[in-house]
Amino acid sequence: MRSLVPALALVAAVLFCAPAHADSIRLKDGTRIAGHATKYDDSKSVLSWKGDDGKSYELKLDDLDKRSTYSVLKSQVPNDNGKGQLQLANFTRDIELFAHAVRHYGYAEKADPSLKPEVDKQMAILRTQAGQWGLRQAKAAADKGDKKRALEWLEKIITKLPGEPEAATAQQLLDNYYASVKAEQTKEVDNAPDEKLKAGLAKGKKSYDSMLERNKKALQSKGGSAAIKGWEDAVKDGQKTLEEIDKFEKANPEGYTELLAGYRKTVNDQIIEIHMHLASQYATRSSYNDALSQVNKALAIDAQNAEALAMRARIQDAASRGLRWL
Amino acid sequence: MRTSLLILAAALAFAFASCGSNCCKTEESNVPCICGTDEALIDGCAHPLCLQDKRNPDNPDCVCGTMTFEEDK
């Protein structure tokens, strides 16, 4: 009995570890087969797969779903094979794994700098495709009645793909959603429970509305320095709003604590969003230090903000490895 | 009884230590893996493993990193 206990513990630990080695492959019809690859025959385009069910499978590349195909092809092309990476990048882009494709274009260019003109050409196609794809996401969200998500996609296209025709389309569509989404976010302020609060925060509300207006104008501008100036002024408006809330709370220390905390959060969320727009704008021009400083400003407001943390990691990665940015 | 509990504790500690260092535990991070979502297609995923272009074993939709080929054992 005594010797059984540690043995059992080890078995348990091994079981805990096991899933780390599991891989899975997906077929076109959606079936997922857990297991691992044993061989790939390039001449026949056949993947040999050992299923966790004990069976051996011979899978034609054509029968795999696109992402599994990508996974197989990728394992055949080393990062230092410039032409191979370029081809892989084109394939990856065309199955709409845009961010992955950008990485492969980066590898291609690094492996063989003479490929730069071709990479530039293909990246231009990628930007168009990504813009069109983003517009479709916005439309799908809007069709489902999710205006907030539709707006998020439009903002993403505008800040990530400045100068593209798809961004111009997104700028035009912005008016369909912006006002109503923002009104939804501030309805608790608009429906303030008493006159004292309404009057006391009138100035703050004005600054807040100004921030929203400046943000919208920046999103709809031609980008570049006009957008940056607009967003910087918008942040100042946001800070003014917070000062007004502080002032009101000082004068009315009781009864409003929770409500004002909610207001502050709404304002701060909007300020963070603007810092993220600025970061995206800078990153698109490869101004990674400026982009990082904007992300850090967002994190100074909310250290746990998932989007800001992710953005910081991606900027640091792109900057340190000299990869391209989308 | 007390000895067997001690041995059990030691074995568990050892097993988890070796487990964490080489296989199942993904890196310490507060950035979640978003591979497989629509956002990730255009933004990319910032999970530490995905950024290093390694597959995240905790997310079956992750296609980062390369497929590993293991001979039949």
Ligand SMILES: [Zn+2]
């Ligand atoms: Zn991921």
Ligand SMILES: [Zn+2]
């Ligand atoms: Zn991943």
